[in-house]
Amino acid sequence: MTDPNRDVNGKNRIKDRVLTSGLTMSVNYDPVQGSMYQEIERALEMNIQEDKDWVVLHNVLTGEKLSGIDALNYGKRFGAFLEQRGFKIGQVVHLILGNHNMTFPICFGAWILGGCISSGDVNLEPRSLSQQLNSLSTRFLICTPDTKDLAVEALNMVDRPQDIQAFCLGPNDMFEDLSATLKNIDSIECPDPVDVDTNSDVPIVFWSSGTTGHPKAICHTHFSALRMAGVSVNFLTPKTNVVTTTCFFHMGGFFAAMLSFVRHLSCYHMFGPDFQLEHLLNTIVSAKPKSITIGTHHYVQLAESELLANANPEDLASLEYIAPAGAAVPRSCAAFYHKMCPNLKVENIATGEGCCPYEEGELCYKTPVVMKGYHNRAKENAAFFDHEGYAHSGDLVYYTPDGDIHYVDRLKEIIKYKNNHVAPTELEDIMQRHPAVQECLVFGKPNDEVQELISAVVVLKPGQKVSAEDLRSFVNNEVTDYKKIRGQIILSNHIPRNSMGKLVRREMREWARHQGNPKDTDIHAPILSSQMLAH
Template sequence: MTVRSPYADIDIPDVGLPEFLFSDLGEHAESVAIIDGPSGRKVTFQELADAVDRFAAALGERGLGKGDVIAMFAPNNPYYPVVFHGALAAGVAVTTLNSMYTPDEVAFQLRDSGAKLLVTISPFLDRARAALRAEGLAVAEVVLMDDARDEASTPMPENALADLLTTSAERPSVSISGDDVAALPYSSGTTGRAKGVVLTHRNLVANLLQFGAIGDTNSDSKILAVLPFFHIYGMTCMMNNGIYKRATVVTMPKFDLAEFLRIISEHRVDRVFIAPPIAVALAKHPMVEQYDIDCVDVIFSGAAALDADLGHKVAKRLNCTVFQGYGMTELSPVSHAMPEDKPDMDLSSIGYALPNIECKLVDPETGEEGPRGELWVKGPNVMREYLNNQQATDDTLDADGYLHTGDVATVTDDGVFYIVDRVKELIKYKGYQVPPAELEALLLTNDSVADAAVIGIKDSEGEEIPKAFVVKQEGASLSEDDVMSFVAERIAPHKKVRAVEFIDQIPKSGSGKILRKDLRARENTSA
């Protein structure tokens, strides 16, 4: 049973993303495109477009062009879209790194993506420099957005973005089609270590048109971008969607509740994109009452499932409308969303499939299609492939072009979808992906650990967290805190193990596969 979007298909132009966004600024050239939330500094659409051209020219001067990749390792700031779109305008693809990554994680993504230039900020330099000392990297230069360099020895040249933007060179003349690679965000997909998701210009242009069809964002809107641009949700729904709709995007480098509320109040933000943990604060924290945020009209939640009761509490407290949607990096990212012209839609749903999308619900055991099953998605926003990983691509994308999401869904006769379960092993902690296999591999490097398995469990607030089941080596002295500290020292904060249980044996199948369902049953019994 194939379920198509209830919306009419949209024509997707065969153009590069920068041309799609900046080719005709018209009456909006002098409108404010970006506001730096902390400082209040403003950038107009024309200033942004000019800076994009200059950065593209600077990359061209360095001999970078089609087929090359640069990396961004930075929090949200007004220069982020300059670098991102400047690279794309030069025909260069961009891989975006998680701001919380450790040097080892940074080095892995730089090596895997083949990035030739790294753009970062001075507070991240210690980690960046440590990563760049790893072997097998192609990076030849570091560009600093803030140029607050120190005297430390560096593995390669470091230059200021401001200096690059003074170039008098012409923007390179590059023919960019929709099939060219634009972005390489990294995702854990359904299993395993993070993989580069190959997103084309067509993927990103298509998803802006698809998502825009169900929303009311316009040139009078102000969007708060507190969720990171390195994540596909922030990249598409906040940064690029704001530019596309000629709205004003207000950037925040990280979430801090007081600053979050101050910026909303001061800049009269009316559209706020969040992940569920922020909804908890908005619904419960007394600080919310101290700020005038009655300007907020719409809150859109993504990256993880939003509890409907929690969403209703936020809506009531802020006197706004709360929506949610569904997506993943491999979908650029949005495939389903609640449309803004249906504010009374069931908030526990993920809404309709967006235009140009068709879906199947397939029983993962029998392969039969029906009203409940693993959600398969087909459309112009579906990634091209996983970078350098044909097996993972074949496991996720089938011959008919359907992406197998790993999430179990149901659909009503009216085409409203609900996510009800998960096939994949991935843990979602505060909207971030945590692959159990990566944590298990790390735990097994500890000499005191004989075996380990990791699953997601719910904490006291209903948040999914990673829990490790650990078998000690005979005679080893190992505490729960020892295990958690060992992992925390070697991995990004969002991937930390947050609960530990010692057991005698990890349940496994005859082929050696960890039986996570048995561990979940054990957890449910003891809860």
């Protein structure tokens, strides 16, 4: 049987390149010569020798700064500290630090000793945090004064709290002040970096957002993490500024900041409850970055805000590209955003066969940046990797005859109406074009007769008024019959997102399941739980 992903000569039709905001780049990987720490230390010291030290991290919300030399120095101090506390190769240090600048020196110190960093979400419930600590047999827990109470509650729930040493970056009433302790340690006390197997040892674990259940531990080897950094290098020009609103405990935010040490960049980051759009726009104006990485919710909010409408275009002229992260981007705010991997296929989700051009299917890939697997999740790993070694992305895409890939939606977000598959982002894009709409989320409400009723929650722009029926007509007039919104349209002050900025349609469907069948609603008070509305 012929593979429609390939031409008559067997060549993959899908292009091996990165496409974002219309910018085309070839894919170049920097060679991997050592561990995460060794590679970062080598690049950082070379940058300092060739030029001079510089401020790598700027926390816009707190004003705190971290230079390259200080990062190396504190990394070695933390390595010496861990050795003094009995740290062993392969043990796990779990961080609940948010976007604290000390995140990276702590990573450096753990990696020197062959340890693993678990990058924890500061917005988790204590029970979920305790499950993560148990899952990885965590031995060290680092928090801040802001997350100290979360750490205390989680430690009271873990299986063996006596096995976990907890520390706090700052004065507090429960744990040893790690910041004060490190000041009294000399970096020369740090041992030399241990030897690691770059293809199998895991230096960094991220956690899935939990949209399909409990968060899963996403394990990256030194090789896959450094290869991922190599892909990102394509977008980064040395000695420039970058701006991000993403969190360090998310893969995108972590690498955006980490690469600043490697590529001689200054990273202005701003994640936390005090964030306002003014922080983002003012930083773009003052820092004049070439690139920004922001949550898609911030992308939409900024695109629809008066701040951007009133900004002087000359103040934004430094920007060459914007990388939204976390969810699909409405086409009304930007053009297509495309995905890349060097060994790709688009697979029919029903038959498993290759798709033809313009036929929607799941993007599957082989690439050096793919994770090692989910920790202790054999069933999920079997579903993620197929028998040919392809990773199943969960992304619904199609490709053109020219080989360009167009992203449609996440497969798990697809709404099923009478056995028809409906991508919610298509309807959100139409709804977003309504002049009164600031943000929207389309979801499926379970229904025994039709599988799911297409429904929506909408946030209006300040001062705007429009009825649910007007919004329904606005969308339904542009789509085929099975894509029409037949369920509720809820007007609200909030869109449910998790701490990473991802839309949480699963929680919205669960909320709708318990609402009976009320008429379209105009609600101007919060309708969702605080956990669902986190950032």
